[in-house]
Amino acid sequence: MVDTILALEQYHYFGSGRGSKTKNYKNYSNSEGERKVRIYTKCLPIANDLSVVFKTVNIQVLFGYFVKRGIEQALNETLFKVRQNLMLTCENILMSYFQTKEARQILYQNKQKGIQSLVLTESLNLLPLCTVGFIKNYLFCSLQNVNVDYRSYLFSTFISQNSQAIMSALCPHFYQILDENSIKNNSLQNPNRLSLTKKNIEPTKIYLLTNGMEILIYVGRQVSQLILKDLFSINQFEDLRDISFDFNQRNNRLNKFVWGFISYLNKLFSKSLKIKIIKQGGIGDEEVFRLLVEDRTQTSRSYLQFVEALYQKFSKIQNF
Secondary structure (H helix, E strand, C coil): CCCEEEEEEEEEEECCCCEEEEEEEEEEECCCCCEEEEEEEEEEECCCCHHHHHHHCCHHHHHHHHHHHHHHHHCCCCHHHHHHHHHHHHHHHHHHHHCCHHHHHHHHHCHHHHHHHCCCCCCCCCHHHHHHHHHHCCCCCCCCCCCHHHHHHHHHHHCCCCHHHHHHHHCCEEEEEEEHHHHHCCCCCCCCECCCCHHHCCCCEEEEEECCCEEEEEECCCCCHHHHHHHHCCCCHHHCCCCECCCCCCCCHHHHHHHHHHHHHHHHHCCCCEEEEEECCCCCHHHHHCCCCCCCCCCCCCHHHHHHHHHHHHHHHHCC
């Protein structure tokens, strides 16, 4: 027996300033004509000071909503319009933040530092970067060589994704996982995330990049023979192929380390991510570089250029 929703009414009750109560009334009827009413009550905190809101905002949930809203808008609007709407939303959020007393004080005290005075709360720190990642993602970017079927596949996939998966697609995880010095010094350890720019890539090192859908192992063209032999069972860089690879097949120290970190990522994303090997200077470079969203592309600004534009705009409005 399938229930059908006939109506949805929503009421808000505002209290003394500490919180608000939201009630949802849902009327159901089944195939036999029986009716039911279900009531859902939620208590939500409210604040008189916007700075409290900005300190606690969840960017991951926020962009989960933005992406799904963008997909729905793309059905009726151009992708250019979708991107413009998101950038305007980002600007409006930050403008509201910089109108708070706390943020204005920080800007005034650091006005001699230029763009470095654009100090955000920890919860808002990723807002500009996620906006850039949104604009450059294959979901919404203006690249003419994006296959229509592939974009349609992404639309159907992301409309049902959770906020963590969407966040990883907009701001991929980028790590340096191996270099000769760490091996010689026996100092292998779980790597820290890197900023998403090609400036962090050195030809003597191996990197891992994931968007939550697959893992790319990016091998520098000057990686030592020791690493190539132990990790891939090859003697020179030219023998490396852009292929899928199973690091769990061999039982040496480097493979155990890499596989251990991959297992951590699989657990983080709650699924087994496909692994792909890409060598520097090969045909896979473009696949890696498109995930490095902080860099400038032919159709969009770099992350720093975007933040600089925001700073210039806020400077004119706020007169600081």
